[in-house]
Amino acid sequence: MNIHQISVFLENRTGQLAEITKLLAESNVDIRAISIAETADYGLARMIVDDSHKASTILLQHGDILSMTPVWAVEVPDRPGGLSELLAVLADAHVDVEYMYSLFAHKDDHAYMVMRISDEPKFISTLGDRQIKIMTKAELDLK
Amino acid sequence: MANYYQPEIETMPYEQLRQLQNERLLKQVQHVWDNVPYYRQKMEEKGVTPADIQSVDDLHKLPFLTKADLRDAYPYGLMGKPKSECVRIHSTSGTTGKRVMAFYTQHDIDLWEDCCARAIVAAGGTKEDVLHVSYGYGLFTGGMGLHGGGHKVGCLTLPMSSGNTDRQLQFMEDLGSTILCCTPSYAQYLAESIHERGLQDKIHLKAGIFGAEAWSEDMRRDIENRLGIKAYDIFGLTELSGPGVSFECEEQTGMHINEDHFIAEIIDPDTGEVLPLGSKGELVFTSLTKEAFPLLRYRTRDICMLSREKCSCGRTFVKMAKPMGRSDDMLIIRGVNVFPSQIETVLLQKGYPANYQIIVDRVNNTDTFEVMVEMNPELFSDSLAKITSAEKELVSALKAMLGISAKVKLVAPKSITRSEGKAVRVIDKRKI
Structure with missing residues (x-):
């Protein structure tokens, strides 16, 4: 089961990201993961938040441009080589990762990677075969 | 009738x-x-x-x-x-x-x-x-x-x-x-x-x-x-x-x-x-x-x-x-006549809002030509590659219309001042 990612357009201006995070903070939205992609002139922030509906409503009211994208949260062993093994599995199965970043949360000896995948059915079956766990919203305590 | x-x-x-x-x-x-x-x-x-x-x-x-x-x-x-x-x-x-x-x-x-x-x-x-x-x-x-x-x-x-x-x-x-x-x-x-x-x-x-x-x-x-x-x-x-x-x-x-x-x-x-x-x-x-x-x-x-x-x-x-x-509105950029209305035509055709600003300057004796364009929600995506390719498409459409290259700068929606009288479309910083 996938989770929702919010992407926000950032124009190249000092303080824009600070404004957005402040808005979310004021509404008590918890940011669980964030990653920034940028060109010379603009960028975008990709975020996983605890309440994506609330966050997107706030940001839209603020006049931001958003897009909601389904992404996957995958469990990775939290030890040297954990990520490498996961990526090797995907590479062997010819599953492309468009981008990824890590969730802030840890549990026991596991970390979690957020992934955007183009061939989702193949991704799911590959991870299923290797018994690699895809996290659900409930397991991550996301609304 | x-x-x-x-x-x-x-x-x-x-x-x-x-x-x-x-x-x-x-x-x-x-x-x-x-x-x-x-x-x-x-x-x-x-x-x-x-x-x-x-x-x-x-x-x-x-x-x-x-x-x-x-x-x-x-x-x-x-x-x-x-x-x-x-x-x-x-x-x-x-x-x-x-x-x-x-x-x-x-x-x-x-x-x-x-x-x-x-x-x-x-x-x-x-x-x-x-x-x-x-x-x-x-x-x-x-x-x-x-x-x-x-x-x-x-x-x-x-x-x-x-x-x-x-x-x-x-x-x-x-x-x-x-x-x-x-x-x-x-x-x-x-x-x-x-x-x-x-x-x-x-x-x-x-x-x-x-x-x-x-x-x-x-x-x-x-x-x-x-x-x-x-x-x-x-x-x-x-x-x-x-x-x-x-x-x-x-x-x-x-x-x-x-x-x-x-x-x-x-x-x-x-x-x-x-x-x-x-x-x-x-x-x-x-x-x-x-x-x-x-x-x-x-x-x-x-x-x-x-x-x-x-x-x-x-x-x-x-x-x-x-x-x-008006030839008063017309800009001469790198020797080419540019009318703001031509830029507007391209923006609307490509799905961007017609609220834009043109910034012309002169650096090292060459005119710089930048068009500030507001990002449109429909053109936004979580993929930088998609946004950049839409931007490139806009750059080439502008070039086809005007005959010279413009730099496009995508800015946040509604960030270009809306006018209540005549719109300020052009900021010419050249000191000629």
């Missing part, structure tokens, strides 16, 4: 119209010769006297007036009536550093308002209509011109002026405005505001009369779709009276020039030579009836074309194409 305000004039057979123009021109040349020493001197320098002008065919013998003449003669040098006979002035904004001041007798105002009334009636206006005038009132001619026209037609005329959008929408809703008059950029802004507030069902506009700015055909369609109206173009210059020098009929294929009051010529802007009908060149106007500020052969710097093809509306007045832009 045409709507006329003064049918006997608007549909006058061409021969008869020409005869009227001949009579009025002779009278006007004599009036200027007798009362405007500045122009008389120009005629004398050219060796022309009123006797040399026997008909419109002799018009080319007269000297031109330019913006520079208006500046030299500022403020009273081109007046054709003593101040005691004048009842009003209007003035341009002077944003290009050349403020123009124009004078009116009561008779001048009366004829100007007739011209505006023709435009309102051509847009379907009758005494049943509520005319919402959001052009600026004051020195700018837009507000008071359409306002006077509205009175002549008998519309319930709302002197809204520009600005205070909430009040604009409130009046539109409460009084049931049917015809909106403002600049096209403000119409777009109002349309956006109506949609944002979800007022589409409460606003009952049927037509709009938009002018005082260059705007593209795509922008027209955009405004028409968003407001659910028919959008009519109107043209004018403070120097000649104000809006209503020409106006559109329901055919929307050019603006009929009020030829009983103005003679239009197209000239080669470099040589001053008069070009045949249908040629593209600089528009020159001769005012036939203005008493207080009677300009002969005034060079507008607008680049456009005239056509006398029969119009389905029945009017016999010559039609002028939408000017490609």
Whole structure:
């Protein structure tokens, strides 16, 4: 089961990201993961938040441009080589990762990677075969 | 099914119209010769006297007036009536550093308002209509011109002026405005505001009369779709009276020039030579009836074309194409002529809002050319690659239209200031 990612357009201006995070903070939205992609002139922030509906409503009211994208949260062993093994599995199965970043949360000896995948059915079956766990919203305590 | 305000004039057979123009021109040349020493001197320098002008065919013998003449003669040098006979002035904004001041007798105002009334009636206006005038009132001619026209037609005329959008929408809703008059950029802004507030069902506009700015055909369609109206173009210059020098009929294929009051010529802007009908060149106007500020052969710097093809509306007045832009608006970037309206056309075609800003600068003797474009929600994605490729597509479409490369800078929505009067589209930082 996938989770929702919010992407926000950032124009190249000092303080824009600070404004957005402040808005979310004021509404008590918890940011669980964030990653920034940028060109010379603009960028975008990709975020996983605890309440994506609330966050997107706030940001839209603020006049931001958003897009909601389904992404996957995958469990990775939290030890040297954990990520490498996961990526090797995907590479062997010819599953492309468009981008990824890590969730802030840890549990026991596991970390979690957020992934955007183009061939989702193949991704799911590959991870299923290797018994690699895809996290659900409930397991991550996301609304 | 045409709507006329003064049918006997608007549909006058061409021969008869020409005869009227001949009579009025002779009278006007004599009036200027007798009362405007500045122009008389120009005629004398050219060796022309009123006797040399026997008909419109002799018009080319007269000297031109330019913006520079208006500046030299500022403020009273081109007046054709003593101040005691004048009842009003209007003035341009002077944003290009050349403020123009124009004078009116009561008779001048009366004829100007007739011209505006023709435009309102051509847009379907009758005494049943509520005319919402959001052009600026004051020195700018837009507000008071359409306002006077509205009175002549008998519309319930709302002197809204520009600005205070909430009040604009409130009046539109409460009084049931049917015809909106403002600049096209403000119409777009109002349309956006109506949609944002979800007022589409409460606003009952049927037509709009938009002018005082260059705007593209795509922008027209955009405004028409968003407001659910028919959008009519109107043209004018403070120097000649104000809006209503020409106006559109329901055919929307050019603006009929009020030829009983103005003679239009197209000239080669470099040589001053008069070009045949249908040629593209600089528009020159001769005012036939203005008493207080009677300009002969005034060079507008607008680049456009005239056509006398029969119009389905029945009017016999010559039609002028939408000017490609005032040569005042035209930018010369790396030696290439660029009109902001061309940029607007491309943006709308590619799905971006037509609210943009052009920034020109000169770095190391080369012009830099940047277009700030607002990001559109539909074009946004979580993938930088997709956004960049849409941006590249826009860059190449601009290049195809303009012939030179522009740098596109995507900015946040609504971050470019919306205008309530004339839009500030160009920031030229070059010190030439």
